[in-house]
Amino acid sequence: MTKRERILVWGMGGAIAWVVASLGLDSVRDAAGTAQARRQQDEIRTFVEAQRAKMAPLKLKPLETFALDQASGPWADTPFIDRAADPQSREIGGGRFLYTGFIQVGAQRFAIVNGREYQENDPVGSGDFRVESIQPDQVTLISRTGGRRMTLALHAPKARKEPK
Numbered sequence: 001m002t003k004r005e006r007i008l009v010w011g012m013g014g015a016i017a018w019v020v021a022s023l024g025l026d027s028v029r030d031a032a033g034t035a036q037a038r039r040q041q042d043e044i045r046t047f048v049e050a051q052r053a054k055m056a057p058l059k060l061k062p063l064e065t066f067a068l069d070q071a072s073g074p075w076a077d078t079p080f081i082d083r084a085a086d087p088q089s090r091e092i093g094g095g096r097f098l099y100t101g102f103i104q105v106g107a108q109r110f111a112i113v114n115g116r117e118y119q120e121n122d123p124v125g126s127g128d129f130r131v132e133s134i135q136p137d138q139v140t141l142i143s144r145t146g147g148r149r150m151t152l153a154l155h156a157p158k159a160r161k162e163p164k
Helices: 003-058 062-072
Strands: 090-092 095-097 099-105 108-113 116-118 129-134 138-143 149-153
Touching (some): 108 129
Antiparallel strands (some): 099 108, 108 116
């Protein structure tokens, strides 16, 4: 074997050793990450149960209990709405309306319709409607002429993704 061939063989051997070592380290890291994720989930469950026990004497309203139950469940990977995969938006007068969120900051209420925030009396998109009233479970839209009114129920995704 010539000197050149020996250098090539050693180089290929080194490359193979590097690939084997990096694949082995990745599998070890993945196993450690999975165990850490399980520990974190167990810690979160323990914390949630402790907080529920402390809140029992508070006598929460049904809406508050619902919000806490939803928050303690599995969360989606992303807070953004996948509009292409969501066929339940309501089409009226050439515009689609989908009420997906409610935010209250002090006395101000915001409705998230079609992925954008609106307050009462704000026009919705470029359509003929404006926000008449905002409730946690529904939003009422009214046409600018006042002739048409519709109520949109809060849309909750049916399938919730498990955390990884």
